[in-house]
Amino acid sequence: MSTTDQETPLAVRGALLRFGGILALNDVNFDVEPGETFGIIGPNGAGKTALLNCVSGVYRLTEGNVDFFGERISGLPPHRISAKGLGRTFQNMEHFRRFKVLEYVMLGRMHEARASVFASVFAWPYMERLEREERSLAMELLEELGLAHLAQAKLSDLPYGVQKRVDIARALLGRPKVLLLDEPTSGTITQERTEVSRAIDMVSARGVPTVLVDHDVDFVSRHCARVLVLSYGKQVGVGSPAEMLARPDVIETFLGTPATS
Amino acid sequence: MTTGENTLEGQATNVEVPPEAPASGASTAGRPSGLRSSKGYRLLAPFLPWLAGALALVVFANTASPYVLLISGTVLIYAISAIGLNVVMGQAGLVSIGNAALMAVGAYTTAILAKEESWSAFPLPIIISGVIGGLLGLLIALPALRLRGIYLALATLALQFFVVFAGDRYQAESGLLSGVPVPPLSIGDRYFVPGRDFVLLLGAFLGLTILVVRAMSRHAPGRMWTAISESELAATAIGVNAARWKLAAFVVSSAIIAVSGSLFAYYNQIVSAETFTIEFAVVFIIILILGGMGTMSGAIVGSVIVVSLPYVLTRLTGTLPSDGIGEWLSNNIFYVNNGLYGLLVLVVLLYMPQGVVPSVTGLARRLAHRGADQPRSSDRPARSAARPAVAKGDDKPAVLEVEDLDVMYETGARAVSGLHLRVEANAIVAVLGRNGAGKTSTLRAVSGFLGTEQVRLRGHIRLEGKDVLGSSPGRTAAAGLVLVPERDKVFPSLTVEEHLRLATSGDYRPVLEKPHFHRLRERLDQPAGLLSGGERQLLALATAAMLKPRLLMVDEFTLGLAPVMIQEVARVIRGLRDEGMTVLLVEQNAAAALELADHVYLMEGGEVVAEGTPAEMADRVTMTSEVTS
Incomplete structure (x- = not known):
């Protein structure tokens, strides 16, 4: 299979991921267009995070390809993919609790330094x-996100919503050409979600093509013109949020059985 | 200089959520802002701790007794070695027991070179020792790329055996069985023997080591190492080349340790394989654990404690009467000393798991912040006062009553806030909500699986009127609470029969007579690991039922089950209720839960957003689930 054209920031073709006997992903296909915020939704266990991990190289696809501006990146180790300009955030920041905010954000520039x-x-x-x-660039970003006063705070002392925004700042400092956001609202409360939402608006305003993975459908609908619906690793469909959410098979995906209403 | 370094690092960790407090002298100078910084102060500030430290050392070296100076030299050498080890263990999070071997390599290299006319000039043997140590570090790093934790530690131990063997052979062949003599260190025509000058020289070496390691840990390398030690996988996902930085950590660390070994040889003027035992390697791990893993000041303080402890002990026994206890002590000083090490390590591990230095600075920080923290805890009563303490005057007694429950993880994630929940006797109550809504956290809080260490819990959880908030899982189980978790609900290697036997001291067969557990009868001899997901669920429910719980809690029983199997498990749960059991379900599968429950709570973002009968809730669930609006 040949690679896709160089204009397309991210193209996933025939993605298939097998864990032992389980098909975590089964023939997933999508393109992310320049400047677009592309949503991926699906219930718990649908394979959303697995898909992100395949794109960023943490998992290796069993079959299929990922192309980044026309260049094949599937199969490369994660730090090489990251060095090419694919940024990502984490669902869980518990990995990096020892860091202070500013130090953590500065990790974002590592591959360039x-x-x-x-x-x-x-x-x-x-x-x-x-x-x-680097430090002053990081401070500028924190300021833009309204987090400058927390620069010296320890990550583990901060509420989840703030941690998620710090993570976005860290990813942005690497000047990503494409950004993957993994469940930015998980573990947050309503008010924090508004702030995370504002941070994502800031990312969109910069024109960085973004993949937004979340289980909060309202949240994804607000930010994305196109969404991909996943269910048990299979692609139910791609389309506008309104169009997708009207489809019976999508409703079934979320309610677990044929709709009661 | 040691004290200067301590305060500096202490202050750097001092900042919780300050508006714009300059953290330390060094970073004030680096930052453009800062009101109190006259130009002279800013230029000087980074050097102040160094000047103070150097001054302190000079004063110390000139006033201390020869006996104390002799010990101080060893302390300084150990501190250099511990700082080297700390790069790998404290910063990069890689366990290594190769310390003794690397010091031995440095010591032997120095012993051999110091005898050669053309190689013995200062600082040639020391530099070459460092280079050889660095190369060996590269060698040790190779297994580190694949191994982790205890396995890596054992791999580094391999070096120990090689080096000791090689050292033994060398000594045997050159006829130096009691050790290789090392001529005293000389710079020009000045000779250094243990004493004032040697202590000053070692102080300079320690300063250099601190300078080098600080340069790295303040910049990108330090961040990389921290990131790797936190999570290697996550670090690579954000662009850290883990292999490269692990290699770098081992090379730097090994070079420093080998240099300390070289100084060790000069200091003792003899090198013997007997010195570099595994115990010797472990001493340095103890130093780091005692002082505090990850900080240079911890390595220094740890060295002071570990090296001086035996001497302090000897001094103490000298003041005791020479008969009875005093005599016994001085005869057994070696054992008492080792016993004390052990005790010290235990105490530190139990009460100051981060080590002495971080604990002390942490305590100082808490004391400083105490005033600021107080108002925060007072917003609680105001909030609970707004709600009536008792929900309704129902005649039916509640088995479980949850009021105003807050669950906050130490990571900052708010899992549950202000939760109210009521489960009446002989009812099935379902808590519905999607992933991350706080359902499982609620269950874990009720069952006591949230150790109060990592989680802040507030509110009331009453089991038949008794408050069980913060109880251990053992206590809640004794109170009659049984949880069937989402995962790991059975022991894979035990057979079905063994599971049932575990649950009762009496006869387990009656439970299998119940129609809904029939399936299990055919599987009695099979290990639970071979059961299907549905059968595991049945087994877990059967075991739970035999415990005759006051409240049975089931976490996501539908997860991973086929629709047919969901129906079957649902029948079992209904059967148990009909026999008089009270059940609390937590579910994502709305359809299954609505069909089964008598009363339904809907959770979202850690709060209950709606409750009612399944009929009332059916519309609500459809409306608020992610599909519309």
Whole structure:
């Protein structure tokens, strides 16, 4: 199969993922258009996060391809994919609890920084200047997200909604060409969700093509013109939120049985 | 310089949610803002701790007794080694017991080079030791790319056996069985023997080590290592090349440790394979655990404690009477000393799991923030006052009553807030909601599986009138509460029969007579691991039923089950209720729950948004589920 054209930020073709005897993903296909915020919805266990993990290289597709601006990225290790400009956030930030906010955001630039232990020791002034530039960029982003006053707070001390926004700042600092957002609303309360929503608007305003995965359908509908519905690893369909949510098979996906109404 | 370093790191962790407090001298200088910074102060600030430390060391070296100086030299060498080990263990989170071997490599290299006229000039042997150590670090790092935790630790131990063997052979062949002598360190025509000058020199080496490691941990490498130690997979997902940075950590760490070994050789003027035992390697892990993993000040404080403890002990026994207990102590000082280490490690692990330094700075921070924290806890009573303490004057007694329950994870995730829930006797109550609504957290809070350590719990949970909030799972189980969890509900290696036997001291067969558990009868000899998802659910319910619970809680029984099987399990649950059991279900599958329950709560974002009979709720569930609006 040939790669897709270079204009398409992200193209997933025939994605299939098998865990032992379980088909976590079964023939998933979609394109993300330039500047678009593309939604992926589905109930718990539908394979949404598995799909993101395949795109970002954490899992390896059993079959199928992922193309990034016409370049095949499926099969590459995650840090190489990330270096090409594919950013992502996490559903759970429990991995990085030891970090302070600013430090964590600065992780976002890692692949660009010409960092090495030798440079840090023997070219200290040069690295220090780079570091300062990165730090001020990170602060600008935090300011834009209204989080600048928390720069020195520990991540583990902050509410989930704030952690999710910090994670978005971290991903943005890497200047991603495509951004994957994994369940930005999970574990948040209503008010926090509004703030996360504003952060996503900020991402869209920058024109970064984004894939938004979430189980909150209202939330996804608000941000995306097109959504993909997943159910048990299978693609139920792709279309506008209104169109998709009117379909009986989609309703069934969410209610578990033929609709009662 | 050690004290200067301590306060500096202590302050850096000091910031909780400050408006714009400059964290430390160094970062004030790095940042453009900051009102109190006159130009001179800003230029000088980063050097102040260093100056203070150097001054303190000079004063110390000139005033301390020769005996104390002798010990201080060892402390400084251990501190350098521990800082090296800390790069791998504390920062990158990779367990290593290769410390003794790496020090031995540095020591032997130095012993051999110091004898050669052309190689012995300072600092050549020390530098070469470091380089060889770094190369060996590369070698150790190779298994580290694949192994983790205890397996990695054992792999690093392999180096220990090689090095000790090689050292033994070398000593045997050159006829130096009691050790390889090392000529004293000389710079120009100045000789260094343990004492004031050597302590100052070692202080300079420690300063250099701190400088180098700080340069790395303040910049990108430090962040990479932290990220890897937190979660390697997540780190690679955001672009960290884990393999490369793990390699770097091992190389840097091993080079530093080998340098400390080289200094160790010069200091003791003899190198013997007997010194570098596994116990010796473990001492450095103890140093890090005691002082505090991940901080350089912790490594230094740990070294001070571990090295000076035996001497302090000897001093103490000297002041005791020379007969009786005093005599016994001085005869057994070695064992007492080791016993004390063990005790110390235990106490630290139990009461200061992060180590001495972080605990002390953490305590200081808490004391400083105490005033600020107080108003926060007072918003609680106001809120519960707004609601009547007792919901309704119902005549039917409630088996479970949950009032104003808040569950907040330490990660900041708010799982449940202000929850009210009531389960009456002999009823099936269902809590509906989608993934992340807080259902499972509620169940876990009720059953006591949320240790109060990682979770903040508030409110009331009454089981037949008794408040069980914060009780252990054992206590709630004794009170008659049984939970069938979503996963791991059976023991895969035990057979069905063994499961049933576990649940009762009497005869388990009556339960199988019930029509709904018939299926299990044919499977008595099979290990539960071979059962289907539905059969596991049946087995878990049968075992739970035999415990005759006051309240049976079932978490997501439909998960992963085929529709037919859902129907069958639902029949079992209804059967149990008809026999008098009270059941609390937590479900995502609205259809199944509505069909089964007498009363339904709908949860969203950690709160109950609606409740009612299944008939009333059917519309509501359809409306609020993600499909419309």
